[in-house]
Amino acid sequence: TVPIIPNITFFILRLLSHVIKIKFSATIAPTAPTLDLLPASDSNVNTDNVTNMSPVTIRVILNSTGPGTAAIAGDRVTLSNGQVATLTAGDITAGYKDFSVNLNANVANTLTAVVSNDPAAPIQGPASAASAALVVTHDNTAPTVTVTDITSPNLISTDARMVQSYRVNFSEAVTGFTLADLNIVGGAAVGVASNLQQVNATTYTFDITVA
Numbered sequence: 001t002v003p004i005i006p007n008i009t010f011f012i013l014r015l016l017s018h019v020i021k022i023k024f025s026a027t028i029a030p031t032a033p034t035l036d037l038l039p040a041s042d043s044n045v046n047t048d049n050v051t052n053m054s055p056v057t058i059r060v061i062l063n064s065t066g067p068g069t070a071a072i073a074g075d076r077v078t079l080s081n082g083q084v085a086t087l088t089a090g091d092i093t094a095g096y097k098d099f100s101v102n103l104n105a106n107v108a109n110t111l112t113a114v115v116s117n118d119p120a121a122p123i124q125g126p127a128s129a130a131s132a133a134l135v136v137t138h139d140n141t142a143p144t145v146t147v148t149d150i151t152s153p154n155l156i157s158t159d160a161r162m163v164q165s166y167r168v169n170f171s172e173a174v175t176g177f178t179l180a181d182l183n184i185v186g187g188a189a190v191g192v193a194s195n196l197q198q199v200n201a202t203t204y205t206f207d208i209t210v211a
Helices: 004-026 089-094
Strands: 034-037 056-061 076-079 084-086 096-101 108-111 113-116 134-138 145-149 163-170 191-198 203-210
Touching (some): 034 134, 056 134, 076 096, 089 096
Antiparallel strands (some): 056 096, 076 084, 108 134, 145 163
């Protein structure tokens, strides 16, 4: 005859050992993620996290430091602004999850993220620590500008080919300023702009060759 009770006892003990292992692994928190503003959303100098765009794309990078600490499909990523996304197998393979985030205008927006278990999972482990804060400044206010005639001396003449020089001062650092941004009142009949030079982040000079 087969001893039924010892077999049942052995089965229960093995089952309990698996449950204990599952519970132990579930108590290991995922590694804290990292946040990054993607370059395509950083409209000023890349990596300065200042932009005139909204929404922007924020990438949550999934980090892993060893067994049991990696995010898995079904886990959730929660941003501090309340946005939540469930990780897919594709996200795990890619190693990140992207969010489209609307920014509050003309202020610094601070974001963090945490990774937590699928709320439907039978055993809930602890959430990760919050990521380091990412501060994205939204700036859609155009800078003020002044233009000063710096021709020495400040000659006014109708002589052909006279070159006059001007300095442009912006109230804040700008990028992408070109000759195409200059509107010469009167057009080519007045003169042609050329020789645009950047002095520093807020100052440029250019010449006008009088027609």
